[in-house]
Amino acid sequence: MKKTKKFDYMWFSVDGANEELVFDAKKYTKEQALEIAKNEFPLGNGEEFEVVERYVRYYPSTPSWCGCDSGSCYTYCPKDSRGSFKVLVITSDEKA
Numbered sequence: 001m002k003k004t005k006k007f008d009y010m011w012f013s014v015d016g017a018n019e020e021l022v023f024d025a026k027k028y029t030k031e032q033a034l035e036i037a038k039n040e041f042p043l044g045n046g047e048e049f050e051v052v053e054r055y056v057r058y059y060p061s062t063p064s065w066c067g068c069d070s071g072s073c074y075t076y077c078p079k080d081s082r083g084s085f086k087v088l089v090i091t092s093d094e095k096a
């Protein structure tokens with residue numbers, strides 16, 4: 001995903017088109033994350049924000065299943081993975 005070592009909040013690209021804004025859950029509350037998302041994440045017509053909790057870790061060597069082409073990255077991992085930490089993931093959810 002992204003190559004930076006310091007994790008504050010950052011964009012993850014999911015399949016090249018969809019993007020998710022990912023916040024360190026120790027540094028941001030859900031309310032703070034949504035406030036930042038309002039400025040950084042333009043919503044389309046009929047879309048609203050959805051916040052989910054997931055886990056992320058830093059991979060010094062990018063795992064093969066991660067689509068990014070950097071040598072190392074932060075990406076999603078199982079909760080019990082070594083070095084994992086909780087994140088708040090903001091995505092846009094299209095309402096019918």
Ligand SMILES: [Zn+2]
Pocket residue numbers: 001002062066067068069072073074075
């Ligand atoms: Zn990656």
